[in-house]
Amino acid sequence: MPSREATETTETRHAETAHGPIEYETVRCANCRHEMQTDDVIPVGVGLRETDDLFLGEQTRDAYTADEVVHLCSYCAESTFGYDGPASGFDRLTATATSLSPTERAVLLFGAAALVALLALDLLVFL
Numbered sequence: 001m002p003s004r005e006a007t008e009t010t011e012t013r014h015a016e017t018a019h020g021p022i023e024y025e026t027v028r029c030a031n032c033r034h035e036m037q038t039d040d041v042i043p044v045g046v047g048l049r050e051t052d053d054l055f056l057g058e059q060t061r062d063a064y065t066a067d068e069v070v071h072l073c074s075y076c077a078e079s080t081f082g083y084d085g086p087a088s089g090f091d092r093l094t095a096t097a098t099s100l101s102p103t104e105r106a107v108l109l110f111g112a113a114a115l116v117a118l119l120a121l122d123l124l125v126f127l
C-alpha cells in the first residue's frame with residue numbers, strides 16, 4: 001500500500017445551483033497544477049518501497065509498492081506516459097486502500113501471490 005498517498009491536499013469548493021448549494025472536492029495536478037475534480041484524477045505511483053514479504057509456500061519474495069502516489073490530469077498523463085485510459089478517482093484510490101477488511105486483504109494478497117506464482121512458472125518453462 002502506498003505510504004504517502006493522498007498527501008496532496010484536496011480543496012472543498014462551493015457552488016450555487018438552481019437546486020441549492022453544492023460542495024465538491026478538487027485536487028491539483030502534480031505537474032501542471034491544473035485544478036480538477038477528484039474523479040478526474042489519474043493516480044501515478046512514483047518510486048518503489050519494499051513492503052512486508054509475501055510468502056509463497058516456503059519461499060519468500062520481496063514485495064514492493066509505490067513509494068509515493070501523485071495525481072495527474074489526463075493531459076499530463078497522456079503527454080508524459082501516453083496513458084489515455086479512464087481516470088481513476090482520488091477518492092476511489094484511497095478508499096480501496098483503506099476500506100478493505102483483513103479477510104479482503106488476505107484474499108487480495110493470495111490472488112496476487114497466485115499471479116506471481118503463475119508468472120514464475122511461466123518463466124521457468126522458458127528457462
Ligand SMILES: [Zn+2]
Nearest residue numbers: 029032073076
Ligand atoms: Zn496536468
